Amino acid sequence: MKKTMAHLHDKKRSGQKIVMLTCYDYRTAVLQEKAGVDVIFVGDSVGTNVLGYGSETEVSLDEMLYHLKMVKRGVNEAYLLVDMPYRTYEEPQIALETARALLAQGADGVKLEGIEPSIIEFLRGHGIEAWGHIGYNPQLHRDVAVQGKTFEQAAALIEGALELQRAGASMLVLELVPEELADVITNRLSIPTIGIAAGRYTDGQVLSVNDMLGVNPQKLRHAKLYMDFSGQALEAIRSYSEEVRNREFPAESHVRHMKESELRRVEE
Ligand code: KIV
Ligand code: NA
Numbered sequence: 193m194k195k196t197m198a199h200l201h202d203k204k205r206s207g208q209k210i211v212m213l214t215c216y217d218y219r220t221a222v223l224q225e226k227a228g229v230d231v232i233f234v235g236d237s238v239g240t241n242v243l244g245y246g247s248e249t250e251v252s253l254d255e256m257l258y259h260l261k262m263v264k265r266g267v268n269e270a271y272l273l274v275d276m277p278y279r280t281y282e283e284p285q286i287a288l289e290t291a292r293a294l295l296a297q298g299a300d301g302v303k304l305e306g307i308e309p310s311i312i313e314f315l316r317g318h319g320i321e322a323w324g325h326i327g328y329n330p331q332l333h334r335d336v337a338v339q340g341k342t343f344e345q346a347a348a349l350i351e352g353a354l355e356l357q358r359a360g361a362s363m364l365v366l367e368l369v370p371e372e373l374a375d376v377i378t379n380r381l382s383i384p385t386i387g388i389a390a391g392r393y394t395d396g397q398v399l400s401v402n403d404m405l406g407v408n409p410q411k412l413r414h415a416k417l418y419m420d421f422s423g424q425a426l427e428a429i430r431s432y433s434e435e436v437r438n439r440e441f442p443a444e445s446h447v448r449h450m451k452e453s454e455l456r457r458v459e460e
Pocket of ligand 2: 235236237330
C-alpha cells in the first residue's frame with residue numbers, strides 16, 4: 193500500500209516512529225523499499241555524497257531531477273520526498289515551477305530549507321505537499337553548528353516551526369538542534385517532525401544512507417555506522433587488483449571455452 197501523507201500523520205498520532213533515509217540511486221531505492229523505509233528522500237546531500245561537490249549549494253535542479261528519476265524507478269510504496277536545491281525557491285512562482293518539475297518526475301512532496309512560510313503557503317495553495325527544514329541548514333549556514341542552544345535561538349526556532357505549520361507545511365525536518373528543543377517542538381506541533389542530529393524524541397529519524405552504511409568513511413557524532421562499506425569495498429578492490437596481477441583472477445570457473453574442433457580451425 194502506498195504511504196501517503198495521511199499515513200505519515202497517522203503514525204505521529206499513534207506514536208509510531210517514521211523511518212526516513214536519503215537515497216541517490218535506483219539500486220539503493222530497491223533495498224530501502226524492500227526494507228520498508230517509510231520515506232525515501234532524494235536529498236541535495238547527493239552533491240557531497242555522490243557528485244563530489246564541496247557543498248549542497250553547488251547542486252542544480254537538473255542534477256536533482258536526474259537522481260530523482262533513478263530513485264523513482266525503485267520506489268513503489270514509500271513516500272518519495274525530494275529537496276528543492278539552492279536558489280530554486282526564492283520567490284513563490286519560481287518555487288512553484290521547481291516543485292512542479294520535481295513532482296512531474298514522481299516525487300510525492302518537496303522539502304525546502306529555512307523559515308519560509310510564504311513559500312510553503314503558496315505551494316500548499318497549489319496542492320503541493322511541502323516540507324520545512326529548520327535548525328542547521330546546509331544551503332544557508334556556512335559552518336556546521338548546533339542551532340537553538342540559547343533561549344533566544346530556541347524561541348525563534350519554536351516560533352518558526354509554528355509559523356511553518358500554520359502556513360501549511362506537511363512535515364518538518366529538524367537538523368542539529370539540542371534534543372530538548374526537538375522534543376519541545378515535536379510536542380508543540382501537530383505535523384510530524386523528522387530529526388537528524390536532533391536526538392531521540394522527534395516523530396521520526398533521517399540519516400544519509402551513505403553515513404549509516406559507511407560509504408562515507410567518517411564517523412559522524414549523530415550517525416551510527418550499521419556497516420563499514422568503505423572498509424569492505426577497499427578490501428575487495430585491493431583483492432581484485434592483487435588477483436589480477438597474480439593471475440588468480442579470472443580462474444577456470446569464470447571462463448568460457450570453445451570446442452576443440454572449432455579451435456583447430458581458428459588456429460589453422
Ligand atoms: O539532503 C539531506 O541529506 C538532508 C537531510 C540532512 C535531512 O536534507
Ligand atoms: Na538537504
